[in-house]
Amino acid sequence: MSELTNRIGLTRKDYTGFPSTMCKGCGHDSVTSCIIAACYELGLDPSKVTKLSGIGCSSKTPTYFLNRSFGFNAVHGRMPSIATGTELANHTLKLIGVSGDGDSTNIGIGQFVHAIRRNTNLVYIIENNGTYGLTKGQFSATADYQAVDHYGDTNEYQPIDIVELAIELGATFVARSFSGDKQQLTTLIKAAIGHKGCAVLDVISPCVTFNNHDTSTKSYAYVKEHDIPLQELGFVPSFEEIAVDYKPGEAKEVALHDGSRLILKKLKEDYDPTDRMTALVALEKSFKEKSILTGLVYYRKDVKPLHELMNLPDRPFHEFTETELRPTRAQFEEFIKELK
Ligand SMILES: Cc1ncc(C[n+]2csc(CCOP(=O)(O)OP(=O)(O)O)c2C)c(N)n1
Ligand code: SF4
Ligand SMILES: [Mg+2]
Incomplete structure (x- = not known):
């Protein structure tokens, strides 16, 4: 029997990597499998992707x-600046960055802020477990106020909310998901890939070794119980013309830059992710109720990605010949004159 292939003739295995060395049950492994599923199902050419990360x-x-x-x-904490440099050198590559809450909201917060401000063309996934997993469970900046850690210490600092901060900073695509919700997360990753600009995905991804106790808001049990999805998500890729079956008023469509569509099927309330105030009020309300809003929280299409803001040429730099790159003597002299 032949193996299943996607629209560019690749199998799912062609999108995998080396065997994981994470602890068994770590949320991060589930995020990995959603990234693989999204790229496979979209038929993304792996040779046109750059994956980036910090520590x-x-x-x-x-x-x-x-x-x-x-x-x-x-x-x-420096993944965003490497991503920014990669975009400037070759904006034809799709950039997928994976970071942690410590990597992006502690040491790398300045980088996080400026990637959003510049609208770097990056799928920016933050695997948020409220702890420094790798260095054995210290509090990160997303840990809850008064949380008690693995060692019995109490966190006295206020937490940073990645989604709220990203919206405040003017991010163009902001979503939250849970590593345990594969359907929602895979759909949001596909939509983030279809977006042009900085797509911030805050993914609650429990650390089973250091922060999975019942009182942690980043534990499997807590998220399962307090997850309030904003929408039921559907995704129609640009290469498939599928008529979507929903009644008027039942769903909203978000047309993404690459021609694909994200279908936001209304759940309880009518939520408009293109309205910044609605998003901030909903987040504030969920903090008070101690619930976790997931789904597409905020979206805007009116800001160009960095390489377009900088008016970069269509071709990546490495394709330019020396003759194209070298100014003529007359151009060079004109340039020097401007500097005098
Ligand atoms: C400059 C520097 N400072 C500190 C460290 C130690 N360090 C390594 S990983 C890490 C925190 C990682 O936490 P997070 O980004 O949340 O990732 P997780 O392991 O939880 O997935 C720290 C403090 C380092 N490697 N480099
Ligand atoms: S220490 Fe925590 S974050 Fe790191 S692999 Fe283990 S469970 Fe995952
Ligand atoms: Mg962490």
């Missing part, structure tokens, strides 16, 4: 997917 258990995970793609494992 942490989460940042180790690009080793476990897309073995045929380019990869860059940066210094702790």
